[in-house]
Amino acid sequence: MNPLIQNYLRSEYAQGKRRTIFCPGCGNGIILGYFVRAIDELKREDGFDDSKLYIVTGIGCSGNIPVPLKYNIIRALHGRALSVATGVKLVRPDSEVVVFAGDGDLLSIGGNHLIHTIRRNVGIKVILVNNMLYGMTGGQVAPTTPMEAITHTTPYGNPEPPLDACKLAVSLGATYVARWVVPLAKQCIQSIKELLLHRGFGLLECLSQCPVYQGRYVIGIDRPSKIMDYYLKITVVSDKPSYGDKITIGKFVDYERPTYEEIMWSIVNKAREGGNYEA
Amino acid sequence: MNPLIQNYLRSEYAQGKRRTIFCPGCGNGIILGYFVRAIDELKREDGFDDSKLYIVTGIGCSGNIPVPLKYNIIRALHGRALSVATGVKLVRPDSEVVVFAGDGDLLSIGGNHLIHTIRRNVGIKVILVNNMLYGMTGGQVAPTTPMEAITHTTPYGNPEPPLDACKLAVSLGATYVARWVVPLAKQCIQSIKELLLHRGFGLLECLSQCPVYQGRYVIGIDRPSKIMDYYLKITVVSDKPSYGDKITIGKFVDYERPTYEEIMWSIVNKAREGGNYEA
Amino acid sequence: MRLEVRFAGFGGQGVITAGRLLALIIMEADPSLYVVYSPSYGFQTRGGDTLSDVIISHEEIDYPKVRRIDLAVMLTQQAYNKYCGLVKDDGLIVIDEHVNKDKGTCGNKRHYKLGIVASARQIGSDAYASTIMLGASINYLGNTEPLKGRLMLEHARQVVIRYFKETLLGRKVGIEDLINKNIKALEIGYEMMKIK
Amino acid sequence: MRLEVRFAGFGGQGVITAGRLLALIIMEADPSLYVVYSPSYGFQTRGGDTLSDVIISHEEIDYPKVRRIDLAVMLTQQAYNKYCGLVKDDGLIVIDEHVNKDKGTCGNKRHYKLGIVASARQIGSDAYASTIMLGASINYLGNTEPLKGRLMLEHARQVVIRYFKETLLGRKVGIEDLINKNIKALEIGYEMMKIK
Amino acid sequence: MRRRSIVVKIDVDKYLCKGCYICVDKCPTKVFEVSSVIGDYGIFLPEARHVDRCVDCGICELYCPDYAITIIRSGGNEA
Amino acid sequence: MRRRSIVVKIDVDKYLCKGCYICVDKCPTKVFEVSSVIGDYGIFLPEARHVDRCVDCGICELYCPDYAITIIRSGGNEA
Amino acid sequence: MGKYSLMMGSEALVRGAIYAGIRFYAGYPITPATEVAEYMAQLLPRAGGIFVQTEDELAAINMAIGASVAKWKAMVATSGPGFSLMQEGIGHAINTEVPLLIVDVQRGGPSTGQPTMPSQQDVFQARYGSHGSYEIIVLSPGNVQELFYLTIDAVNLSEQYRTPVILLTEEITAHLWEKIYVPGPGEYPVLPHATPPTRGDEGFLLESQLHDERGYNVANDPELSAKALWRLIRKIRDNVDKISRIEVKYFDDEPSVFIASYGCSARSALAAVKMLRQDGYKVGFLRLITLWPFPENTIRNAVRGASTVVVPEMNSGYIVNEFRLLGLNVVSVPKLGGEMPMPEEVYSIVKGVLS
Amino acid sequence: MGKYSLMMGSEALVRGAIYAGIRFYAGYPITPATEVAEYMAQLLPRAGGIFVQTEDELAAINMAIGASVAKWKAMVATSGPGFSLMQEGIGHAINTEVPLLIVDVQRGGPSTGQPTMPSQQDVFQARYGSHGSYEIIVLSPGNVQELFYLTIDAVNLSEQYRTPVILLTEEITAHLWEKIYVPGPGEYPVLPHATPPTRGDEGFLLESQLHDERGYNVANDPELSAKALWRLIRKIRDNVDKISRIEVKYFDDEPSVFIASYGCSARSALAAVKMLRQDGYKVGFLRLITLWPFPENTIRNAVRGASTVVVPEMNSGYIVNEFRLLGLNVVSVPKLGGEMPMPEEVYSIVKGVLS
């Protein structure tokens, strides 16, 4: 077992009694590694305090990414990670709240929470793992699946144009938005670091391979390394989100505005000026 | 009773046994009148066939707008009007499906359906009645309420920046998006007519007065006619949506792209080429 | 002892406030009494009929809704027609001047006609009907057996002043005037009942 | 009569397909028989162990899961260790060459070791283990009392051809080759069992 | 197109009117006044006291949230 | 900053490796080959047969989805 | 006319639904109901119908309501978590009298629970999961063949009573492949689709608050509301004996003990009864085909002599309460964890009861 | 230390919650629970807590879960439709053992039903509304004073058993103003908040699938899963007698008939008992304070002599089934439409029973 990673695993994983549930070559495992490395670097460079981490996950393969880590992990219901995370962030404004969620989890069933969390600018850092379909349930169409793609629930081709999560986030005023792709290790790790240091809502969308379903059915390639190559072919670095035949990657916005937790706590302080109420 | 309107009412309303449930001076009643006039004009001008109308409503004061009309009316659950309407539109692609919904209904609890309905470009025509709060439940904050406004659930000021529904819709690719305001009768009626003739998803946001809650608490004016004046003061015609101190009104987009129902039916046809299946 | 009071009228006539104030005044007048106050709720309060009920008892109150009313103050014909039947045979029906007494079911019950709405308008707004009704009720109830000698106009005055000070907190102008007018209305109501 | 068959191994070895094909072949061989086929389900099919069960009976099948297995074909040590205990004392355990026979609980049951995986690789892919297992099973089952004289290799051939034609529909190249290789694998499996 | 007809009366439905007074406030020529007649909702009904000043702009009808207003014109009611 | 150390061995964890062969395909100097040793997941394990060609880019470790790879350097393991 | 096939339960369900006239499916993927969606996606368009994968389960049930109201028989299928999300919609369909087929392929709960494991833990949720007072029809198929037919029956019942009907199956039955008979067209009865009635040139009004029969809101009127709601309840309650079915076996010799179960666990129960009979024990077998409304009378009549019932089920002991209400001695055999009760387990419990 | 006030039920609830240490409220407006939110919005920040109006009920319960896990006692309040939407979250909190107060102010259902009218129609939904097998604690306050205290009790129970607790009240009690006593600080017991346990430098793992006590997923292991789930069920079942409470009156002369009810309808019941007693009829009174787990033993002991129970409730006859399970003769007095049963109604039914 890689000792760097092992260092960050909770006991049954560190002892090798449990292993990740991902299929061979899945991007989820790679992202897990990137996340650990980002934290490890931050700890060395910035004295980042990882004891204040709360990680909330969606349900989906990608929701399992942080499970082996020895941090506080809250597995939310499918689609509800942002709500749980908002609850955490409001009562612990000084904690670092990270959400791992799949494209189905965040954009399909969880879409409403996404809009409102961004609007409020809750200081949550979202790592969206976009494998362009539902992995966990076996390869169904997602809001990110290219139009006309064949999946298990679109045998005649996907009738829906895909959603550009980054574009949506930008238009709603998200204060940090970036998209990278699993083969770009350095960029992914750097972006995770930026995300963790950002104030306010941040979204990192990470295009990731699902060799078993996306590879076989949507793209038509099943060798994991080849899907990674394919991803490099269809993406191009830019400063504007776009999700068509070419998908743009890069950092799209990075700025600050008052966060929800700041405003909420200022309300508490304001209300208490008029006199405390302790039941 | 005004005979033009009476003509369009279902029996108990036409006979005066039932009346609308709106408070005095509420914009909802005015919008009801606009809607009837738009249809009436369309019938005269274009031979519009109003027998193919299905009207789906959200829950909220505004969801009651079409109830007195003698059309097919489906009262959906709170937040779910777009889903019900999509069901109708898919199985009856030739019908005209109109949704009346409040800002809470469409943008808060119903936000997820809004995103996905727009993305799919379902040929539904949405009339969003934005009174900047929840009327039905008694004046609570909505996603459209100005920041810092005092409502029944924000006694210390609204902590959330408001959502610009039109901007969101435009960014998601909605094919018809306009915003008007109740005092502009002619523009409202004209826009409803355009909406009804549009192909694909259309949104008309109508800023409307709620004298009882919005008037009294948010704006601080309770005479209905004065709230109408106030609305004229805070709005300005433009071709880009904006929802700040000044709210822009006007038609923001109007174009066409393939609709969901068209694509779905082409899938049915394509599938049947490979041989029908009749159980 | 169980006393049931109902105020009924249109929204905007202060029917809800009258009930709440009465309940508070009873608590002030005799802290040992149990009080339940229940205003009408929901969309109907926004247009059309409104009512509020107060039940007073010296034991814990089980059934919290009115069944046989001791005192009903009704400001509209609609309210009168709807509720007069619920008033006890030995109860009192107070109606506004303009309301027509029932020829049928309720005709043989005790009726007082008071110029509540007209007086309220004289003071400056329909809303003062609230404290006029209240004044009249205090007078009547203070003379019923269970409250005799315990419920005084003075209790009402104190509570009304406190109540408006609290609920108008934050309002910048006209608080003094509003309170004075309400006290005046209270007294007018009290007097109206005296004359009867 | 109730016959229970289990195929077990790693994902990718065609364990699932083997079961489904066996069920179809039984239906073809004797339409009066009841057949239940149940492949393993869920995340475990994606990595690690996989199994599929077939139950054959001449009356309606009540309990649909295996309890006492008549024939178990197991391609991995893990599968063997886990399931050998479920095989009837007079049942047959077929294991791949590389699998070690249990010294303890299962040691006294009937074991056949076949070079299934190696043969499959020779043909071209681990996935052919599927039809090899199947061939071997057909041979064995065709010689058990209830299926004797009714279950023939020919049934298997027909079903296998039909099955691959249907499931590969739409695939552009290599269908012929795939079918041929599967038939070959089927026959190899059938022969393997003969030798025993 | 509206024919050139003369407004002879403006009817306010006493059963429907909720007394919002939008008609009173918004009529450009101040045709309406608040009367002392109480309507079905317990409010004082507006009354078109100055029909002679009406310029037939239609705004009262359009704005009335309770379809309580009917403009009656000579040459028939063709709202 | 990585110290100038020499890669002496690249360990593949037989219990963790799932046989995706990303390491095999992505190593720029083709250090890995597929062996005939079967791992715990029933796959043929990759093997770092040509460690001498390793340029210590770290990509195999970074890409391995199952933290199965450990690059062992002279001068201690300081991944 | 019909033919035999080896079919997965989910496919049988889908073919049954299409046979019954379902032409609209809206769903959100969820284990172990995903296969229903996948077969639908494949077959429904070929039958001229429309398959939609929605953004979530809330959208699914409400889209299906829209489709049913406007034109076509419609359905949804889901499992535990999605079934919870659909509860509001189910009550809505009941109140607005929209025919609908709702399938819950039960997995282990609560919460994300045991996604790939079967259970019968939603038996009471199916009955009481939505707010408000109501009655609902819930069917429980015992095997793949019955899954096919009961799907048709469910659709027929929903049309006849203008109400959503729930088909409550389990991961096991949905994923089991069995040889089944699929009837030819016209061989099995199918009712026409009921859309909301209109009057003259007035469209329908589908009101979500309590309403009279023309759709007018009566929610503020206690008397009319009570009437409206009792009507909805009584249309089911008064027809229990018509709606509800059971299967009984081995009652001819009037056993004093019987095993009662439903769905897949009834297969274990039946195996146990056979084992017991083989060993000379007089034991009856009862299988609930309809779970709700609970067929009290039918059961009373069927088991007249018997005084004791053993009830194996894959939950913490749910339907067993209904047997208690019949005044029987009841032995609950609850089973959690995701495995069917073993016939041997049931066998020895019954033996214990008998001795 | 405390003091008397005239207070609306909703305000009493809010003050009770804050007294109990609730410092986080997430909710979505809904009639007739909106007042709870409004009082919270007003008071909670002054108590140093946070009030959030969420985008919907799904967000509300999940935010509350997040807040409870991370730091503070948390609650939600809603009514029928919102309660349906929260069901998935309730099961999730049960499975992840998150203390939480959930308030359902019952209105008439199903669907949008009767928004402004009271009911007791969610009594079974509160027990069975989420998917999966579970046990849950549900309390039913009888008046405004009790609404205050039971809110505190509910929070205490949720901390003690690390589980969500449901406070099931009705529009009537929530909107009624009564004179109540509000205790001073420290006068009434309040338990500390339980957040998930961590081990050494390992953070906690809150797994939504079935899991062992350290949070590791065991959903694929039938045995461990069964163990995990039975533990959750047993921690409630095994403590029924500790958790559940009733109130009894007029049992001293061993009446053979008693009236049993709960919540606001128990007030009608009590009025009826008083009327009956006044007229010389020997009738007992029982009020359920805890609805679930149903206090079987406590009731059996309390009513020993009695053989007949009359059960008025504001639904189509729900809790009455539980009394049937006690083997009593049962007369159900179901009431729909939104009005409390009139004492006179109950009076005459009981008189009928007695004669």
Ligand SMILES: Cc1ncc(C[n+]2csc(CCOP(=O)(O)OP(=O)(O)O)c2C)c(N)n1
């Ligand atoms: C309410 C609910 N509906 C459906 C599911 C089933 N489900 C589990 S994960 C998932 C989607 C997974 O897709 P995605 O979020 O893209 O994650 P991935 O597996 O692709 O990483 C679904 C639909 C569920 N658990 N809960």
Ligand SMILES: Cc1ncc(C[n+]2csc(CCOP(=O)(O)OP(=O)(O)O)c2C)c(N)n1
């Ligand atoms: C699931 C659910 N939650 C909450 C409610 C209560 N509710 C009814 S209408 C409404 C909001 C109304 O606001 P809006 O949509 O803006 O319409 P308006 O009344 O302002 O026209 C709410 C929260 C409900 N009916 N259902």
Ligand code: SF4
């Ligand atoms: S299904 Fe796809 S996304 Fe899920 S673990 Fe397997 S490869 Fe990864």
Ligand code: SF4
């Ligand atoms: S509450 Fe507001 S929006 Fe609702 S009817 Fe009254 S004025 Fe109109």
Ligand code: SF4
């Ligand atoms: S606008 Fe209509 S409702 Fe308002 S006052 Fe005039 S007539 Fe009455």
Ligand code: SF4
């Ligand atoms: S039509 Fe115009 S001018 Fe005439 S009364 Fe109406 S608003 Fe006034």
Ligand code: SF4
């Ligand atoms: S990348 Fe890791 S898991 Fe994949 S083959 Fe190499 S060592 Fe094995």
Ligand code: SF4
């Ligand atoms: S470190 Fe780089 S060069 Fe060395 S083995 Fe790994 S991938 Fe190859």
Ligand SMILES: [Mg+2]
């Ligand atoms: Mg995905």
Ligand SMILES: [Mg+2]
């Ligand atoms: Mg609104």
